[in-house]
Amino acid sequence: GTDSHSDCAPEVAHPKGNPPLVSSPLEAISSVADMSPQCTYVEIDQVSRTNAIALSRPSWLWGAEMGANEHGVFIANEAIVTKEPASETEALLGMDLVRLGLERGATAKEALDVIVSLLEKHGQGGNYYEDGNSCHSFQSAYLIVDRKESWILETVGKYWAAEKITEGVKCICNQISLTTKIDAEHPELRSYAESQGWWTTDTEFNFAQVFSQCDNHSDCCLGKDSLEKQEGSITVQTMIDVLRDRSGGICVDSEYFLTTASMVSVLPQNLSAPCIHYFTGTPDPSRSIFKPFIFVSDVKLVPKIQSPCFGSNDPAKKVPRFQEKPDRRHELYKAHEWARSVMENEEDKGEKLRATMLDLERQGLEAMESILTSSEVLDPSEAEDLFYDCVDTEIKFFM
Numbered sequence: 001g002t003d004s005h006s007d008c009a010p011e012v013a014h015p016k017g018n019p020p021l022v023s024s025p026l027e028a029i030s031s032v033a034d035m036s037p038q039c040t041y042v043e044i045d046q047v048s049r050t051n052a053i054a055l056s057r058p059s060w061l062w063g064a065e066m067g068a069n070e071h072g073v074f075i076a077n078e079a080i081v082t083k084e085p086a087s088e089t090e091a092l093l094g095m096d097l098v099r100l101g102l103e104r105g106a107t108a109k110e111a112l113d114v115i116v117s118l119l120e121k122h123g124q125g126g127n128y129y130e131d132g133n134s135c136h137s138f139q140s141a142y143l144i145v146d147r148k149e150s151w152i153l154e155t156v157g158k159y160w161a162a163e164k165i166t167e168g169v170k171c172i173c174n175q176i177s178l179t180t181k182i183d184a185e186h187p188e189l190r191s192y193a194e195s196q197g198w199w200t201t202d203t204e205f206n207f208a209q210v211f212s213q214c215d216n217h218s219d220c221c222l223g224k225d226s227l228e229k230q231e232g233s234i235t236v237q238t239m240i241d242v243l244r245d246r247s248g249g250i251c252v253d254s255e256y257f258l259t260t261a262s263m264v265s266v267l268p269q270n271l272s273a274p275c276i277h278y279f280t281g282t283p284d285p286s287r288s289i290f291k292p293f294i295f296v297s298d299v300k301l302v303p304k305i306q307s308p309c310f311g312s313n314d315p316a317k318k319v320p321r322f323q324e325k326p327d328r329r330h331e332l333y334k335a336h337e338w339a340r341s342v343m344e345n346e347e348d349k350g351e352k353l354r355a356t357m358l359d360l361e362r363q364g365l366e367a368m369e370s371i372l373t374s375s376e377v378l379d380p381s382e383a384e385d386l387f388y389d390c391v392d393t394e395i396k397f398f399m
Contacts, residue, residue, distance in 0.1 A: 039063065039100075040316075041090035041126045044118065050103040054293055056261045056279055059307035059328040060130045060316040063095030066263050069102040070295045072275040073111050074145045074265045078172045079128065079138035082211045083198065084156045086137035087125030094124060094140025094155075101144065108146040112153055112162060115142065116186070120158050132315075132322030141172040147267045147275070154178050154207065159192055161185045161207045169227040175214075178207040223250055236278065236290075236365055239264045244286040253284045264290060266372065274378050276368050281305050281391070282336040287343055287354065289361045291390035292368050296380035300388040304331040304395060332391055335398040356397055364390060 036043045040061040055067035066076040077098045092100075097115045105111025129136040142153040150165040154176055164183040171177070182205075186192075193199040199210045223242040230238055243262045244251050252259050262285040264278040275295070280288035293299075307328045315324040329337075339357075343350035371378055 037062075037100075039096040040093050042092060042122060044092075044100075044122060047104055051106065052295055053099065053102045054277055054279075054295070055099060055102070056263050056281070057095065057099075058130070059330075060314070061093065061095060063093050063097065063099045064102075065095060065098070065261065067098060067102050068265055068275065068277050068295075069105075071106045072147045072267050073102060073105055073108055074143075074267060074277075075101050075111060076143045076172070076263075078141045078143075078174060080141045080154060080172075080174055080176055081213050082139050082156050082176060083196075083213050084139065084211065086139050087123065087157070088127070088135045088137045089123075089125045090127075091123040091125040092118060093126055093128060094138065094142075095128075097124070097140065098142065101142075108144045108149050108151055112142075112144050112151050112184075115144075115153065116160055116162075119155060119160065120186075123158055124155065127321070130316060130322050130325060132320065141177070143170075143172050145265075145267060147269050147271070151183075152178060156211050159186045159189045161189060169224055169231055171224055176208040176212050179209070180204060180206050182207060223248065236264055236266060236368075240278075240285070240290055240361075246286060251284065251286050253286075258283055259285060262288070262290070266368075268372060272377055273372050274383070276372070279387075281330075282333055284340065287340055287357075288336065289357050289390070289394055290364075291361075291387060291394070292364050293387040294378070294383040296383045298380070298384050300385045302388045302391050305333075305391055306330055307333075332395055335395045339398045353397070357394070360390075360393060360397065 036046050040063055051073075052070040053067055054069075055064035057064035057067070064077075066074075068074045075098045077094045079094065097118060100118055101111035101115045104114045124140060125137055127135045128138055139157070140155050142151075142155075144151045144153060150170070151162050152165060152170060152172060153160060153162045154172075161178050161182045162184040163178050163181050190199065190201075190205055193205075193210045194201065199205060223245065226242055226245070226248070227234060227238070242250060243259075243264070246252075250259075260283040262280045266276045268275065277293045278290035279293060280290055282288045307330045308326070310326060312318075315322055315326065339353055342353055
């Protein structure tokens, strides 16, 4: 389970050379094999084929906060603060690398290799906020998972370290989490740290201690304790409950900060069972419905969760950037704003509406659990309209 704090809308893209999935969480994107992809700020070399992907992304940029691909790879991104100042020079954003890892990696390790190779070639940097008054740049951490293995990757400029997760509960947050267990790293990572005076070869190399901005580095994953107590019996509902945790500070809805999108993915080790990805597509998971999506070849387009496209007139594409801030809300987002207003201002009506929403979500969870536990292989036609119907039903309840 993961969440984000920027204006996110889900999207699906399809492999080059195949008919479009035309779907959504999701905005269908067609790609042409000989075109170089224009990322948020820079253009990079194309590859011969890309994977189908489902993304939850800030609607103004090219990359994504989190997402999955047709091979059962899931990636989430988190901004981290390190001793090394993040570059304001426009390059690849960490969120661009989430998308590129999903488009080009068929396994978690392949996706990791894609990310670090592109990081080496193009670097990371640029504004992460749709803000023309100041630049907010960060280093990036990634949680990269498939059906068989998972990795945590943390970066400092072009340098990086990664840990292969073999047991327990792990998470990423705004602090560096890797310490002495490093299973892969940039070949010049340690020599760079030594050249900066942050590490000497006569001491153990602890990535967090070497590169953290704060001396009193601590584990900052707010949901980790809760998950560890339930280890061995964690369900989709468990993850949703963690993402909805207001008292623990995971779900935030304040004047200055908002959890704007959340996602939970189920990646069964049984290869005959489908991976199922639950997207909110709307802010504040405590008042949003987690809606299931399954990759099949003819997923139905969901225009009601597509943010408006402004083409070459988009203030994010024109230089100087972000001189205006257009209305990027999609139809579900607008309907959800009405529902949130009701919940905040009309107690009885709001409670009934929230109960209806949770009942709708529960029905979806039960239907997906029956698919996962069934001995029969899923008929793809049963999933073509799945996300479309969930979004459509949600909007009807709101309106």
